[in-house]
Each structure stands twice: as C-alpha cells, then as structure tokens.
Amino acid sequence: YQSSPIAGRHFLQIPGPTNVPDRVLRAMDNPTMDHRGPDFGRFGAQLLEKLRTVFKTEGPVVIYPASGTGAWEAALVNTLSPGDRVLMCETGWFATLWQEMAERLQLRPEFIPTDWRRGADAPAIEAALREDRSHGIKAVCVVHNETSTGCTSRIEEVRRAIDAAGHPALLLVDTISSLGSIDYRHDEWGVDVTVAGSQKGLMLPPGLSFNAVSEKALKATETAKLPRSFWDWHPMLKANETGYFPYTPATNLLYGLDAAVDMLNEEGLDNVFARHDRFAEATRRAVRHWGLEIQCEEPRHYSSSLTAVRLPEGHSANALRAVILERFNMSLGNGLGRLNDRVFRIGHLGDFGPLSLIGTLGGVEMGLGAAGVPHKPGGVQAAMAYLNGNA
Ligand code: PLP
Structure with missing residues (x-):
C-alpha cells in the first residue's frame, strides 16, 4: 500500500x-478462532491476566475493539452523570479533544490552561480542588503524554495534589501514547481509570483500546447516570471472568496483543x-x-x-x-x-x-x-x- x-x-x-514487530505480525497471522469456544476462553483468561502487568495493576483491564477515543468515552460514561463538573488540563490538542467530548456528553469541564509547552500544572489542580469545598468536581482528567506537544505530565504529582487537597475526585488518565513506553503505575499512583490504545507503545496496529479500572471507579458506576451500553464495564467484566467478551472481540488483534505483552515483559x-x-x-x-x-x-x-x-x-x-x-x-x-x-x-x-x-x-x-x-x-x-x- x-x-x-x-x-x-x-x-x-x-x-x-x-x-509493528514481525513477531506481532506473525502472531496475528493465525486462523480466527471461535470466540465462544473452549480454546478462546483459555486464551482470553491468560491474556487478561498478564495484560495487568503492563498497567501495573492488580485490578481488571477492559479491552474494547475501538480506537483510543472510544476508551476516553468509556472512562467518562461509566463513572459520571450529566452536569458533573470535571477538572481537565489543557496540555495540548488531545486534552482539548477530550474536553470537547466531555462537553458533548453534557459534563461541565473546567479547563486549566497551559501554553502547550509543558505538562499538567499540579499546583493549579490542587488549588482548584481546595476551592471546591462542596466536592462538586467529580473527576480530574489528565493526558499523561500529550502527543501533540511531547510533554509528559507527572501523574504522581497530580495524585499528591488531589490528596493534599483532601478531595474525593476520581483520577482519569490518558496513557494512549505513554503506556509501554514511559514509566506508568496505575495502582501505585492511585489512578481510577487508565485509558490506553494499541497502536503506540504496545506496538500493535490501531483497533484496540483499554480501561484499567480501580475499585473506586467500579463503585462510581453504581451512581453514574450517563447513558452507556457498548462501553458499559459490567457485561464486559462479567464475561471476562471466564476469558470471554460480551460481543465479538477483535480476535486477531488479541493474538497480537498476547505477543506484544510477552515482548514487553521479556525485555x-x-x-x-x-x-x-x-x-x-x-x-x-x-x-x-x-x-x-x-x-x-x-x-x-x-x-x-x-x-x-x-x-x-x-x-x-x-x-x-x-x-x-x-x-x-x-x-x-x-x-x-x-x-x-x-x-x-x-x-x-x-x-x-x-x-x-x-x-x-x-x-x-x-x-x-x-x-x-x-x-x-x-x-x-x-x-x-x-x-x-x-x-
Ligand atoms: N489521546 C492521545 C494522547 C493520543 O495520542 C491520541 C491519538 O493519537 C488519542 C487520545 C486519540 O486516540 P485514537 O486516535 O486512537 O482514537
């Protein structure tokens, strides 16, 4: 082409x-299997388990047959309700797209500006959260690596800022261009939803995206009222318990993912x-x-x-x-x-x-x-x- x-x-x-490395291409070059058959269950279960290592989490990682934009939407609709205030950081073009999506979903984003020449401003996040005494802000959304500018935000500092303000907001982080390339720790940094995609550090073609989900984020689904169907974590997590998916997964991309995770862990x-x-x-x-x-x-x-x-x-x-x-x-x-x-x-x-x-x-x-x-x-x-x- x-x-x-x-x-x-x-x-x-x-x-x-x-x-895409040859090993990943070769892994995808296998017959598509029955996604409801016994072989798939075994394959899916071990893949979902080992995928956690890349996010550094003990919790579940949801896989969507979608580009990263879908996983952004999943993170918002599973945890939030119409009219919720969300604190976002204008680190660049991708942060702006995520903010526009939040607006379209009828959330109320508040956008902390930068000049697109640095990462998120943790002290400004802390100040905004301290001011929000009624805890109206429900989530802080940060793009870890802003692909439009080449600036990486310090997520551990954002975590400390939220904690220092004593604020209960969820922390949602986009790692689409950092996962598997730049140090990232979902559990240690207390991230509630990590958003990721297949086509960058994971060395796969485009077409898969991910949400790593904390206990607190799962709890938030109980009250979250944004409409959700395709992106709903619950049917996914239920089917994932036995290695399956609630709808047809991108089988051959999952073969590639299996090889890519092995490559990252072997190195x-x-x-x-x-x-x-x-x-x-x-x-x-x-x-x-x-x-x-x-x-x-x-x-x-x-x-x-x-x-x-x-x-x-x-x-x-x-x-x-x-x-x-x-x-x-x-x-x-x-x-x-x-x-x-x-x-x-x-x-x-x-x-x-x-x-x-x-x-x-x-x-x-x-x-x-x-x-x-x-x-x-x-x-x-x-x-x-x-x-x-x-x-
Ligand atoms: N967020 C970041 C940081 C990105 O780099 C990209 C794409 O490059 C996206 C979100 C959007 O992802 P996608 O194009 O896979 O939907």
Whole structure:
C-alpha cells in the first residue's frame, strides 16, 4: 500500500501508529478462532491476566475493539452523570479533544490552561480542588503524554495534589501514547481509570483500546447516570471472568496483543522505559545541535515517546515533512491545532532501536538541508556520540 518509488522499508516515525514487530505480525497471522469456544476462553483468561502487568495493576483491564477515543468515552460514561463538573488540563490538542467530548456528553469541564509547552500544572489542580469545598468536581482528567506537544505530565504529582487537597475526585488518565513506553503505575499512583490504545507503545496496529479500572471507579458506576451500553464495564467484566467478551472481540488483534505483552515483559518494562529515555535524550541532543527549539520547555516534562520540534519563523514544518516523505520515504508527525505547520514530531517509541533512531535523525537532517531550513549539520553525530557514551 505504500506508494513511494524509493526502495527500502518506509520509516513510520509518527508518534503512533508505530512500527509493528514481525513477531506481532506473525502472531496475528493465525486462523480466527471461535470466540465462544473452549480454546478462546483459555486464551482470553491468560491474556487478561498478564495484560495487568503492563498497567501495573492488580485490578481488571477492559479491552474494547475501538480506537483510543472510544476508551476516553468509556472512562467518562461509566463513572459520571450529566452536569458533573470535571477538572481537565489543557496540555495540548488531545486534552482539548477530550474536553470537547466531555462537553458533548453534557459534563461541565473546567479547563486549566497551559501554553502547550509543558505538562499538567499540579499546583493549579490542587488549588482548584481546595476551592471546591462542596466536592462538586467529580473527576480530574489528565493526558499523561500529550502527543501533540511531547510533554509528559507527572501523574504522581497530580495524585499528591488531589490528596493534599483532601478531595474525593476520581483520577482519569490518558496513557494512549505513554503506556509501554514511559514509566506508568496505575495502582501505585492511585489512578481510577487508565485509558490506553494499541497502536503506540504496545506496538500493535490501531483497533484496540483499554480501561484499567480501580475499585473506586467500579463503585462510581453504581451512581453514574450517563447513558452507556457498548462501553458499559459490567457485561464486559462479567464475561471476562471466564476469558470471554460480551460481543465479538477483535480476535486477531488479541493474538497480537498476547505477543506484544510477552515482548514487553521479556525485555522488562524498566528496560523498555530506559531504552525510550535514552533515545529521547539522543534525539534532543540532535535537535539542539541543529539549533532548533524543542516544543517542551520544561525538562521535567520531556517526553520519552516523541519530540516535537519547532521550526524557525518563516519556515513551514509541513513543507519539511513533505520533502522528507518524498525524498527519503519517512513519515513524521504533523503539528496539530495551533501548532499546525509550526512543529513536526519525531516518534521514537515502540519497536525502535539504535539504528531506527539514527536512520530517523539522518532523514530529518537531510530533510532540513533539502528544504533549506537553517541548521547546523552534525546533529546525527551528536546523537551517535551520546549513544556511544562519549558525548
Ligand atoms: N489521546 C492521545 C494522547 C493520543 O495520542 C491520541 C491519538 O493519537 C488519542 C487520545 C486519540 O486516540 P485514537 O486516535 O486512537 O482514537
């Protein structure tokens, strides 16, 4: 399906969907089985069990045959009622889409702004919750890794902010572009609903999404009045008890998920995170060497799954991406919303190794030259020196 006349494999370096490893492709390339037969029950039960390791939870993880947007909706409709106030953080484009969804669902979101150059503001969350003495705010919603900006919010600080305010709001976290790439701990950080998707750190094609659900979130379903049917956790959890699903699951994607979870656990989650941290740092060194600006201004919020790079005034990020696609057969992420044409995004997550990184940065550096973007050559060299430990 790739139309490029350039030989060699396409470089899919957008921040998701990511490259699907051969082992996952092979796992999906198996006959679809009877999703109500005995083999499926055994397969489903062990998969649902081991999937918990990736979320670092002892509780249930619900799997939907849907993109991440569906899992956003599931998190809201299972726990909230029309008119409920929800505190959200405007970290970027995806936080804005989630906020718009909350409005359409007749929730009343309150949006704490940022300049799209840092993660969520934990002190501002604490202040808003302290002010809410009647506990009208029912949930705090944070995007862990804002894929539009390359800023990662500190969820443990958000948790501490909620606790410091002594507020009972639920904590809902979008980990669509962080799960399996950046350290994340559903239970330890007291998250009530974790929202995730298949197509990024989990190295699968698009098509699955997830909710990890706390006891407190389950309790909230008893009073939550937003209409829910397809997204309702209860029939799902009931069927999941024996490894089945209440409707036809995306069987072959689940085969892929089974292989992907094994791959992550075989490498070891801590090693997976360290690998992403290292490639992110190497990328930032290349960007700085080129003399370009990183969209994230707060080093504590640097994302390990992608880097958004700003272009100098008067230069088009979309034109640069078009040159790189046409000449070098590499896709990079575009700027979203107010960042359209201002930034391009380098995805360095998922099934990504040292030479994927050097190839990616090489394509960007050649593209900067070809598109006439002012820069200092040698960014790839700076990344290689860092990877070799002699930066
Ligand atoms: N949230 C974040 C942080 C994302 O990166 C994305 C997609 O890239 C979404 C939500 C929406 O997910 P989907 O496009 O799978 O519906």
